[in-house]
Amino acid sequence: MRVFNFSAGPATLPQPVLEQVQRELLDWHGIGSSLIEVSHRGPHFSAVRDEAEARLRQLLAIPDDYAVLFLQGGATLQFAQVAMNLLRGGSADYIVTGAWSQKAYREALRLAPALGGKVRLAGSTEESGFTRAPRADELDLDPNASYVHVCTNETIHGVEWLDLDAIAATGVPIVADMSSHLLSRPIDVRQFGLIYAGAQKNVGPAGVTIVIVRRDLINDPWVGTPSVMQYAAQDANQSMLNTPPTFAIYVANLVFAWLEAQGGVAAIETVNRRKAEKLYAAIDALPLYENRVEVPWRSRMNVPFRLRDESLNERFLHESDAAGLKYLKGHKMVGGMRASIYNAMPEEGVDALVAFLHDFAARHT
Ligand code: PMP
Numbered sequence: 281m282r283v284f285n286f287s288a289g290p291a292t293l294p295q296p297v298l299e300q301v302q303r304e305l306l307d308w309h310g311i312g313s314s315l316i317e318v319s320h321r322g323p324h325f326s327a328v329r330d331e332a333e334a335r336l337r338q339l340l341a342i343p344d345d346y347a348v349l350f351l352q353g354g355a356t357l358q359f360a361q362v363a364m365n366l367l368r369g370g371s372a373d374y375i376v377t378g379a380w381s382q383k384a385y386r387e388a389l390r391l392a393p394a395l396g397g398k399v400r401l402a403g404s405t406e407e408s409g410f411t412r413a414p415r416a417d418e419l420d421l422d423p424n425a426s427y428v429h430v431c432t433n434e435t436i437h438g439v440e441w442l443d444l445d446a447i448a449a450t451g452v453p454i455v456a457d458m459s460s461h462l463l464s465r466p467i468d469v470r471q472f473g474l475i476y477a478g479a480q481k482n483v484g485p486a487g488v489t490i491v492i493v494r495r496d497l498i499n500d501p502w503v504g505t506p507s508v509m510q511y512a513a514q515d516a517n518q519s520m521l522n523t524p525p526t527f528a529i530y531v532a533n534l535v536f537a538w539l540e541a542q543g544g545v546a547a548i549e550t551v552n553r554r555k556a557e558k559l560y561a562a563i564d565a566l567p568l569y570e571n572r573v574e575v576p577w578r579s580r581m582n583v584p585f586r587l588r589d590e591s592l593n594e595r596f597l598h599e600s601d602a603a604g605l606k607y608l609k610g611h612k613m614v615g616g617m618r619a620s621i622y623n624a625m626p627e628e629g630v631d632a633l634v635a636f637l638h639d640f641a642a643r644h645t
Contacts, residue, residue, distance in 0.1 A: 284629035287607040288435055288582060288620040289460065290480040297534045316527045325526055329518065332533035339536060339545055342469050342492055347515040349491040350529050352508075355380075355459045355478035358489060359387035361509050362429065362455050362474065365501040367395050370426035373402035373452070375419065377441070378410040378434025379613055380457060388429070395502050402428060410437040412574040416446035427453045427473055427497075433461035433579055435481075436611045438571070438618070440579035444471060453497055461581045462490065463539060464623055465549040473497050479528055481581070482623050484535050487528035539623065548623050555621050555630040556580035562634045568592075568641040586616030592644055593617075599640060605633055 285292040308315040311324060318324050333348045342348060353361070363372065367388075374385035385401065392399045402421050403414040421428065428447055433440045440461060447454055453473025462477040469475065474493040480486040491511065498511040507513050508521050542548050560578060563569040563585045571578065571585045587593055596617065600608050610616040621630055 281604075283604045283606045284625070284632055285606050286619045286621070286625070286629075286633070288481070288611070288618060289478070289622075290486050291482075291620055291622050292624045293484065293531070294535060294538045294624045297531065297538050300534055301531060315530050320520060320523050320526050325530075328530055328533050329520075329524070332529055332536060335533065335536035335540065336490070339463060339539060340467065340469055340492070345495055346469060347491075347493050347495050347498070347511065349493070349511060349514050350519040350524055350532075351489045351491055351514060352487065352525055354486070354489055355457055355476060356383070356387075357509075358457070358476040358491065359384040360391055361505075361511075362427070362476070363388045363391050363395060363397070363399075364505040364509060365498055365511050366427050366453070366455065366474070367392065367397040367399075367502065368426055368500050369396040371398040371400060371422055371424070373400050373422050373425045373428040375402050375414060375428065375430045375447075376404040376406060377413050377431060377439050378437035379611075380434055380436065380459070381429070381431035382406075384429055384431065384457060394504075397426070400425070405439075409572065410434065410439060411572050412577045413439060413441035413443075419446060421447065421450050421452070423450045423452065425450075425452045427455045429455045429457070431457040431459075433458065433581055435460040435582050435620075436584070436613055436618075438573050438579040438582045438584040439577045440581065441577055442467065453494070460620075460622075461579070463545055463548075464552050464581055466545045479532055481620070482535075484532035485528045487525035488532060535624075542623075551627060552580045552621070552623065555625065555627055556583065558630055558634055559583050559619060559621065562637045566637060566641040566645075568645050569637065581622055582618060582620050584610055584614060584616060584618040586610070589644070590616075595644075596640060600633075600636055603632070603636055605629075605636055608633075 305314050376382045388399045403419040455474045459477045460481045463482045476491045479488045501510045563571050569585050608617045610618040
């Protein structure tokens, strides 16, 4: 029996993808072994890797002058890798809108002296408790920065923003951590210098990290950058400078095919919007629950909420779990609850959660 899994990541995957993996695990396409038991340089895996890249390019309309890389180390390694490859002894701007962009900022700040560069805080909404993104007039952007870093969906605080026109107007390349909303909605890749995302939300199993980067930005990494962390070297080697995470790439390719079958990112966005609207509507309508993120910045993917009567937290978690609504406990940094409703969360899962919210509130208020 499959439960409705609201985990923030690793997160629920489309059931048809899991079933296909199961079917193919002993004998992939008649080769007599699984795909994860063969060489990454052989024809079978190479074809899958190429297919995954082609599908991702198609799904996001990625222009040819952008490299698509399948790397390791998670989004966390990108906090360092971005600085190592793009800082170039210059200064980088960071905008902090929640826990993840703050981690990225702190990592870059830590490394900047060794990289011979500087890192600036160009904006922060910390004083609001990370309940929104900054307005254009609150930003202090350096037009000469090597890049400006943002996290466009804050997985813990539930803040999502893609209105980056004020930043783009400086002409400085935008580097975006899209770990928790890549492929959930259309994006204009051209607006970005670099996009990165750990896979374990909308893409596939943990283990692969997607980097989409404009090729003209990657030719001058810091001299001490390890080869596997040099974007240009990975690009020149189809992300196979060393053995790639073949299982994660294989499953990601199946998730891309599943997303194509749903009609692509524009079609899934319609569903995602509807799922999020239903959930926020219930949270706003029922006095027991509260989401403090200002409405225009509410994430469609990660919906944190709290019970105004916190003494009911344990009971809420216990009863929701018993009802097959799993992993609703919020991140320890913010407490309360969080429902992550990625692409693969069926709308029926959100409907079941909404019904539970009403039922629980009726019994406890
Ligand atoms: N950025 C964001 C927005 C995330 O949600 C996460 C993981 N939850 C990370 C970075 C870190 O990813 P990883 O654990 O893959 O390093």
